Amino acid sequence: MNDLTQNANSLLAPALAHSRYLQQLFLRHPNLAEATLANIAQPFTRQAMEQALSNLQGLDDHALKQHLRRLRQAVMAKLISRELAGLATLQEVMHTISDLAEISLSSALAWVSQPDARYGQPIGEESGQVQELIIVGMGKLGGRELNVSSDIDLIFIFPEDGQTTGPRKISNSEYFALISKRLISLIGDISDDGFVFRVDMRLRPFGSVGPLACSFDSLEGYLLTQGREWERYAWIKARALSGDEAGLMQLVTPFIYRKYLDYGAYHSMRELHSQIRREVARKDKIDNIKLGPGGIREIEFIGQVFQLIRGGRNKNLQLRPTQAILEELAQQGTLSHAAVAELQEAYCFLRNLEHRLMYLDDAQTQMLPLNTEDQARIAHSMQFADWAQFCEQLALYRHRVSQHFEQVFVLPPDEGDAHPQAAIWQSAQDGDSSDLAALGFENPAEINRRLASLQSSNRYLQMPDRCRKRVDSILPPLIKVSAGFHNPDATFTRILDLLEAISRRESYLALLAEHPQTLKRLASLYSASPWVSQYLTRHPILLDELLDFRLLEELPDWPKLGKILRQELNDLGDDTEAKMDCLRHFQHAQIFRLVNQDLGGLLVLETVSDHLSDLADLMLTVTLEQVWQELSIKHQPKPQFAVIGYGKLGGKELGFASDLDIVYLYEDDHPNATEIYAKYAKRVVNWLTALTPAGHLYDIDLRLRPNGASGLLVSSIGAFSQYQRESAWVWEHQALTRARYCAGDKVVGNAFEVIREDILCAPRDLEKLRFDVRTMRDRMLETHPAHPEDVKHVRGGIVDIEFIMQYLILAHAKEHKEFCLNTGNIALLATAAQQGLIPLNAAHLAADGYRELRRLQHSSRLNGTELTPKMLLPIQPQLAAVRLLWQTLFGEHIEQS
Known part of the structure; x- marks a missing residue:
């Protein structure tokens, strides 16, 4: 052996010094040593493996086994030599071994699937087509992350039951069981040349006692009725290596990935990890670098728990390789970039160490060696001076992994019994509210009654046991948190409404139980605004947003968010209902983030309205795109085709619950254009307004279109222009002052803007214009009297300011083109003052009044409070200034409301 080592080229020396397996291999096959050295500069490619197995005609099973094992020896020799010479990366090693497994399985499958004179071919009883075995690679094979001495976890599937065509007919199940046994033998039997891969079939349905191969129907039935949580985890990396991969994944994906956010996965994964830890401890394998503390499995679990939780709604998380999923979690902000960098570094270190442990004797082991000779080999091959230095670095990596694992899988405090307020919940039936009074609740007896009512309700008593335990653990800290706000009763009862609404949705209960820090964030929102509490109770999926406060405070990047939304929709294929739900989930999440920033004082009202208007534009744009894709008559x-926004949408003054005033325009010479676009517009309205399980997007008002409710749903640019010039009422021109292109074809949008400017700049009889505007205002007062607490219709309020500005635009846009810019009433008031059309002081007071009136209106809706005349007292000077301005412009004195 020493002669071999001494004579070896320096490139082979590190591998021979480390690996007893390689030393023995080269002694048995000197030509292999020469071939390895001659080609060590290049990786062992997939093409080279396929070439090595390309001429198998005329062989028997024994000869094929020898070919497969000799190929493995060549691959292992080069891998060990390249990696320990510093020529191969971890990715090369994992992918090369995975290539070897895939090509070996493919060759073996082709071999055992050759026509059999006795049985013939397996035929599907439904399709009548020849059936093909689907080899499913699980675990590291599925993720193309195999280690160098790994077993391979396989499951054998075939699409349809049926029987074979030969003289000796057998069922497809029997046929595929026979060829599966032969395939396993070709790959896994140990001969003088060793094995190709150890084959583990225990992940198949029913485990070791289950059939060796099963049909799609059998697999689906098993997953639906008996599939366990750990099997969801196992199937994450599953990959079809042959046959109908699309059909297989269509069947198993709903089992792996839930449509909702599955926070129950924390509990399941935590239990599985605890089971593994107990097994490791029982077998005294604490130094197992895969299963022990801070090991490879913990890194895999970190990535996979987020896949189980979010993968059903986020297709980008349906990845197989561990490193790829960690990177995706960093990109999405689920894990910090710093945390992922540490996990990636530790993963590479541990996987490289795992390979060096296996290189020693080609043994499937992840245990650190106990003898000093092997410890020295490992330390040297890992580039450390000695074992102690190596262990110090290993301990650091394992400590970091454990820290990150514990942060993700932190056990929620077991406070159902131990929490100081647990007795309040447990003894609610006793009627004693003294503890609630001591906490500061204003009506403790009523709070206690609500608790007792929930405790005795069928809703609570008939909950699944796990849900009831979740509620029991949530309520005591919730009582404590609610008591810390200025309105504890309202805060607590609002959240209690939420708990009752989600009481059978274990995932949402799990979120609150697993992340008790969210209760304080939740309570702060429910305390601040009944509108927000009702919104969140209607859309509990938004609870997920509470987990990452950075997202809640991050200003929206609408182009970036639009790309994300379009990708999510694209991933849903032709599923219209899922796409409509996706649009709603997206819009609700953005509104929730904006309202959180609004309540947190991070945005002024004008910015909130701008963002809400930008969101509406995006939703309209994407909806137009999706509906056109699905339209059959396009x-x-x-x-x-374009959408024109009027009113608050047109003026970019949307609130959180505003409807959308829109008009549809098109410019198309196709003879059936009106029919096509009318159908298109109806479909768009349906997508926007339909109530789905995820809620609805917007209420739509189309009454501002030409001829109102009696007019066509869509108008050509020519017809719209003619109507505006020849038939439109003055109030319709007033509405045009706050109109803008929002979505759709920009050419049509630009054509609208030209028409709008022409209409606004048209010459007018000012006396008649004043009369018409006054008349329109009087008609509005008949249906909406000017009550002193009504910020919109009070004299000197929002409507009067809007009418003043609309009159000024229609009267003077011809001379002052700045009035055609849709910059909002506050900016337009300043423009009017600069042009000398109204006094500067009046413009300032009107702008201040308008801003404050909108703030009061906005605040009233969020807080669920009724406005009173007293609330408007501070802005009486502003209201008076607007009334005086009205009198100046229209010659009409208006009294204070």
Whole structure:
């Protein structure tokens, strides 16, 4: 052996010094040593493996086994030599071994699937087609992350039951069981040349006692009725290596990934990890670098728990390789970039160490060696001076992994019994509210009654046991948290409404139980605004947003968010209902983030309205795109069609619950354009307004279209222009002052803007204009009297300011083109003052009044409070200034409301 080592080229020396397996291999096969050295500069490619197995005609099973094992020896020799010479990366090693497994399995499958004179071919009883065995690679094989001496976890599936065509007919199940046994023998039997891969079939349905191969129907039935949580975890990395991969994944994906956010996965994964830890401890394998503390399995679990939780709604998380999923979690902000960097570094270190442990004797082991000779080999091959230095670095990596694992899988405090307020919940039936009074609740007897009512309700008593335990653990800290706010009763009862609404949704209860820190964030929102509490109770999926406060405070990047939304929709294929739900989930999440920033004082009202208007534009744009894709009668790739926003949407003054005033325009010479676009517009309205399980997007008002409710749903640019010039009422021109292109074809949008400017700049009889505007205001007062607490209709309020500005635009836009810019009433008031059309002081007071009136209106809706005349007292000077300005412009004195 020493002669071999001494004579070896320096490139082979590190591998020979480390690996007893390689030393013995080269002694038995000197030509292999020469071939390895001659080609050590290049990786062992997939093409080279396929070439080595390309000429198998005329062989028997024994000869094929020898070919497969000799190929493995060549691959292992080069891998060990390249990696320990510093020529191969971890990715090369994992991918090369995975290539070897895939090609070996493919060759073996082709071999055992050759026509059999006795049995013939397996035929599906439904399709009548020849059936093909699907080899499913599980675990590291599925993720193309195999280690160098790994077993391979396989499951054998075939699409349809049926029987074979030969003279000796057998069922497809029997047929595929026979060829599966032969395939396992070809790959896994140990001969003088060793083995190719050890094959583990225990992950198949029913485990070791289950059939060796099963049909799609059998697999689906098993997963639906008996599939366990750990099997969801196992199937994450599953990959079809042959046959109908699309059909298989369509069947198993709903089992792996839930449509909802599955926070129950924390509990399941934590239990599985605890079971593994107990097994490791029982077998005294604490130094197992895969299963022990801070080991490879913990890194895998960190990535996979987020896949189980979010993968059903986020297709980007349906990845197989561990390193890829960690990187995706960093990109999405689920894990910090710093945390992922540490996990990636530890993963590479541990996987490289795992390979060096296996290189020693080609043994499947992840245990650190106990003898000093092997310890020295490991330390040297890992580039450390000695074992002690190596162990110090290993301990650091394992400590970091354990820290990150514990942060993700932190056990929620077991406070159902131990929490100081647990007795309040447990003894609610006793009627004693003294502890609630001591905490500061204003009506403790009523709070206690609510608790007792929940405790005795069928809703609570008939909950699944796990849900009831979740509620029991949530309520005591919730009582404590609610008591810390200025309105504890309202805060607590609002959240109690939420708990009752989600009481059978274990995932949402799990979120609150697993992340008790969210209760304080939740309570602060429920304390601040009944509107927000009702919104969140209607859409509990938004609870997920509470987990990452950075997202809640991050200003929206609408182009970036639009790309994310379009990708999510694209991943849903042709599922219209899922796409409509996706749009709603996206919009609700953005509104929730904006309202959180609003309540937190991070945004002024004008910025909130801008963002809400930008969100509406995005939702309209994406909806137009999606509906056109699905329209059966479309005649061109993109519609020549646009959405025009009026009112609050047009003026970019949307609130959180505003409806959308829109008009549909098109410019298209196709003879059926009106029919096509009318159908298109109806479908768009349905997508926006339909109530789905995820809620609805917007209420839509189309009454501002030409001829109102009696007019066509869509108008051509020519017809719209003619109507505006020849038939429109003055109030319709007033509405045009706050209109803008929002979504759709920009050419049509630009054509609208030209028409709008022409209409606004048209010459007018000012006396008649004043009369018409006054008349319209009087008609509005008949249906909406000017009550002193009504910020919109009070004299000198929002409507009067809007009418003043609309009159000024229609009267003077011809001379002052700045009035055609849709910059909002506050900016337009300043423009009017600069042009000398109204006094500067009046413009300032009107702008201040308008801003404060909108703030009061906005605050009233969020807080669920009724406005009173007293609340408007501080802005009486502003209201008076607007009334005086009205009198100046219209010659009409208006009294204070």
